[in-house]
Amino acid sequence: MSDNPRPGDEPTVPSPQPEPSISAAASGAAPAADVHTADDRGSTAATPSRNVPLLIGAAVVLVAVFAAVWLFGIARPPELPTVAESPARPDAAIAWVAWENNRSCVYVVEPAGEPRSLRCDNDGGELVAWTDEGIMLRRWTAARETDLVLDPRTGDVVARYDGSELGLTYEEGVYSERDGSLLTVEHEPSRTRLWVVEAPDAYDVHSGATSPDGNWVAMTDSARRLLVVPTDGSQQPAVWAETVEMWTTILWEGQDRRTELDEEAAG
């Protein structure tokens, strides 16, 4: 553990330490007994001997700790049925925006379908309404706010509106509370208990949105799933889609988040 001459040190008179010094060998000092030549480098440079048991020890430490982390540190989210397996399912589709590999994508999932990517680009945006005209995506640029209307089947832009005249409403959707390992999820506006579940500490739900008919709540969870649950809590949540960002805006078909701007508040 001493600060013996090491590679890179100035050459000195060989000291009586056990650790061999390359610079000492290079400067002409007699190599120690446990020094071999590095012929693979095509030179007569000496390298110190290597202790294999310590290499094995280092590997054992890493493998043991990694195994412990894998076995005891990684939690699994609660197992839930899919929407297709649930006794009841919503009758409206859902859209959301997700950033993937620096591209912003609008996704759509029908009640009985698989999630599909509607449109991807680099400009981002926030979903504001899903009307008969299409899915409205608000974009902010330096000059203005623009609402793009996307065809829900093709993703093509079918109309553009000035988005600066209408504000947006924000819904809390769900509220979660933890008591030890027990997670309780409530519907934020009505305070109805939606779901009580044993879940690891790292697990939580976010981004709730109530369907326009008021019968369903969609939310995301820490396992990046889109869940849907009846607002009366009569059935446990069902998984509607996977790989959904935790903090995203969920938009129901028929939902309109636009609202008249409060002139005084805006002023």
Next chain:
Amino acid sequence: MHDLERRLQDWVDATLISGEQAAAISAHERNRSNDPASVTAAAHTSDTAGDGAGVAGQPPQRSTMAAEAIGYVGAALAIGALLMLLSNMWVDLLVWARLVVLAAMTAALAGAGMTLRRAPSAAMQRLASVLLTAAVAGVAWLASVVAIDLVGMTGAAVSLTAGAAALISAIVVYAMVTRALLQVAIAVAALVTALSAISVPILSPSALWYGLLVGALGAAWLLLARGGWLHPVILADIIGAGLMLVGAQVASVDFAFDGQRAGAVSAGLVVAALLVLVAVRADALHFLILGALGLFVFVPQLVFELFGDVIGAPATLLLVGLLLVLLAVGLGRVRKDVTSRRHSTSEVNRGE
């Protein structure tokens, strides 16, 4: 050469060596200076040296170092500008074009580095080390493009792929060119790989487990340094001990169970105290510096954790202050002891 002749004559006059020996040494040195291979061979000996070392241990001149540093700053600015240009057109490049650009860049860096590693000049060898480390970064970038654009990976799976590719390539290069910068590259790649691997599952573990893994990597690094697998050893010591201290700090961040924070901070304190102990026993100043840093970081945290709610904030602050003063005085004495012993050891060596 004239200087050598004069000194040889001095040694003959002092009857230290015979005239025949002087002639033999003189002829040997003359042959060596005429043989370019011998110069290259001498340069090879510094393949295993730290990045600050000169050829065969000769310290680089201050003016050369300054010019080299300015050169690196200029090169960094130029590379930064190139990367900015590249990033502007990156989104418009097709996947195969991205792969070709990165592969060519990485191959050029690796080729230049491998060529320069045998150069006689120490500055060129340091440049080789920088180029090879940049090539390792290029491999990581290439792997991430493959993971994202070809395989369709996202999140931690991408950093795991890039980290693992960088780790393997850094180890391979380090086996051929043992330089300090490449050791740092291996450490960073190992850290990214390990942390990404446990982040791939849907629910990531708590900070406790991340800290444990970082600490284990530090312990393994110290074992490898002690076993002669990593050079320069002092750098390996610093990386290993530093990771152990950082691991304890990371583990103390969250509160998954009662006493976790106190336990993690105590573990950090024990590591710091052991480093000071090792520094005293082995005259290792770098361990003393790291251990002292650790003590100054963990002692206040542990005191607040244990007594913060019991004796109130003002009394806790007073206790922390007193403990830090005691630590400063104690560590000051230990440092004086270690440095004086190091001086006396070098005096003895010089005397011999």
